[in-house]
Amino acid sequence: MKKIFFLLMTAALLLPGSQMMAQCSLCTKTAQQLGEGPAKGLNNGILMLAAAPLALGLFLGFRWWRSQRAQ
Template structure:
């Protein structure tokens, strides 16, 4: 299980984030008006702001799962 998790994490880190689109329809329209460079910056900013709560939620979920597994083993 640990090997699969490690493999998934390595693959996730190697996937380039610049090609991801993380904009709502309103942000997309605003970015189209700004031009190519600022639109990429806006998209990267949205991805960076979304990463922290998602990573925190994943960490807390992992800790909960691990503690529940330890309780059921005893």
């Protein structure tokens, strides 16, 4: 069941039709004024900046889960 859930979540994130919006309301207003190209660049930059802390949190959570399971 966990493998199926993981595969579905991975597919949902990688499909070209799924558009992730990572902007707050203030950033959205600014991006709308800049145009389509800069808005996409701003959104991609926000997603890239969020990736490192999320990956670190997932890694630490996995290590904690594995150490707790071993006990």
